[in-house]
Amino acid sequence: GAEITDIGIASTPTLAHSARRYDMGIMVTASHNPARYNGIKLFNPDGSGFSIKQSEEIERNMEGKVAPWDKIKEVRSHRMAISEHVNSILKAVPMPEKDIKVVVDCCNGSTGMITPYLLEEMGCNVVALNAQPDGRFPAHEPEPVEENLNQLKNAVKASNADIGIAHDCDGDRIVIVDKKGELIPNDKMLAVLAKYTNERGKIAVPVNTSLSLNSYLPNAEIFRTRVGDIFISEKLKEIEGDFGGEPSGTYVFPSFSYCPDGIYAAAKIVTMWGEFDIEKEIESIPRYHMIRSSILSTKEKIADGMEKVEEELNTFEYDKISRVDGIRVDMEDAWVLVRPSGTEPKIRVTVEAKKEEDAKNLHDDVIKLIKKGIK
Incomplete structure (x- = not known):
């Protein structure tokens, strides 16, 4: 009814x-x-x-x-x-201060009907890839991760573009490729967007976000949530936050919407590109070494394995333990997060450390614990 x-x-x-x-x-x-x-x-x-x-x-x-x-x-x-969404973004985001050439990979999804048009309205020179909606995704898989970005990277270099943008098929995610055709890590893009929005503001991120955010924005209030955009949005409403995002490339701008909006983010990023040297800004972000991996198993084994892994992680020398989502153990200059996937029968592992060798060793130790726990 x-x-x-x-x-x-x-x-x-x-x-x-x-x-x-x-x-x-x-x-x-x-x-x-x-x-x-x-x-x-x-x-x-x-x-x-x-x-x-x-x-x-x-x-x-x-x-x-x-x-x-x-x-x-x-x-x-x-x-x-679509035109209403575009008009709202154009009212909220300033025009770029210089001419910018952008390559947009729309992933044969619905973003082909909006992002190229929006950026053209902002005065950008736009090259659109895979802009025809096709649910078979003939060009590549619809997740904007490194292995699916070769076409975009090559197009950015071939066309001498300033920036490359890739969406997932429905547009709530966005990732960025620089003029050299190299992927800008999502953790670093998140940090720059947070600073550009309000470097002293309240920021909501999931527990698997890099410590570089804390080092880069020492005056911001950073709140960590469960992984998932609904938890980011809930926390932003609770704290009356300024910005939220995830390392997957989802960004939430509460002043515009509590939905992760890759279209709005595209406009915001293009404007930033016209105002200052983002690539130089990216280089100023403190460097940490992160490893993300996952182990496939069954739901039953994962449930039992998580209990055993938590017991073992409790024996580590740690500064802090969080159980917001799985278990995160923070140590001096390093941390590890072990959590069951919310969508697949996998245990996901995230490890980060100041030194690359420490990250590898910690990751190897935790993987051994998990494999032992899910036998």
Whole structure:
């Protein structure tokens, strides 16, 4: 019996932007997952994803009554959502101060219908790759990670572009390639965006975020949450925060929306590129050595293994232990996070240290503990 408005093919941030005029938004997408997957994302009017509590309530009501046939309302069509999203961004983000050439890899997703157009409206010279929506993702897998960026890297170098941008297929993620065709680490891009937004502000990041953020922004208040954009948004609302983000390339700008918005972030980054030397700024960020890996297992073994791993990690010489998401052990100039994946039967491991050798040794030790625990 609900009143439905169909906005057509659009990015997730566009859907979240439109939802502010409704009671909720529903997005059909598997985001960065391979073509064989599909899913549904639910949004509140402020752009934040549904909380676990809200999702559980829906699950409890799945077997409830449906509306009788004569109470089912018509589906309305609205095809201005993309232009409305673009106009809102143009009002919120200043134009770049110089001409910028940008290559955008839209990953055959819905961002092909908005990001190139937005950046052209901002005065950029835009080269668009894979801008035709195609759910088979013929160019490459839809996750914007190093192994899927070769086409973008080559295009940036071949066209002498200033910057390369890659989205996942629904546009809540963004990663950046510099003019040399090299990927800028997401942790460092997160740090620069945080500084540009408010270097003395309140920032929400997940527990797997680099310590370089703390070193780079000593005057900021940094809050660590569970991994996942809904937890970032929840924390930002709780603390009335200025900026949030994840090392996966999702960034939340509360002054605009509580939805991770890779489209808005693209505009913000292009403007930054016109104001100062971002590549030089990136070099000023304190260097840490990080290793991320995962171990595939079964849910049953993972549950038992996590208990055993936690017992072993408790024996480490540590400064602090956090159980916000899995277990994170902070030591002098190093830390390790071990947590079960929220979407796959894997245990994810993140290790970081000041020295590369220390990071490798710590990672090897923890991997041995996990393999022993899940036997």
